[in-house]
Amino acid sequence: MTADSLSSPMGSVRLIGLPVVSDPRGDLTFVEGGNHVPFQIRRVYYLYNVPVDSERGGHAHRELEQVIFALSGSFRITVDDGRERREFWLRDPRTGLYINRMIWREMDAFSQGAVCMVLASQPYDEADYIRDYASFAEQTKY
């Protein structure tokens, strides 16, 4: 772990590459909780039928960890730790974005027919959300 990842949650945000088994019948990718992603998977959800001008996210989580994939199509994720913002384009079903706790995220620029799959470390809990940016920024002062 680098000094940066100790001092800033953003230091842990990273792209995770999954294995691929390819043969003439097509490609197969798999993911094991605690192995390919750094938590046990407690929930999977997915976004589909997303209008291309839709904006999703707009919140942070107090404890939840997630890995986000574009299973089909593409979209942009902007992450923010209260100090810096970074932008990622997801467009490859083998590559997910790991987002640790206390990272604000916004998702937009969905391509037509995009499918976003999210692996999450906990069941859904509205109390874990921070949906107000000012409140998030206040809690991430270092």
Ligand code: TYD
């Ligand atoms: P939200 O997490 O705000 O969606 P996004 O970050 O993709 O914009 O969730 C939207 C709605 O769906 C909200 O009313 C809560 C509900 N929801 C569940 O009931 N269970 C879940 O696992 C998730 C992710 C959301």
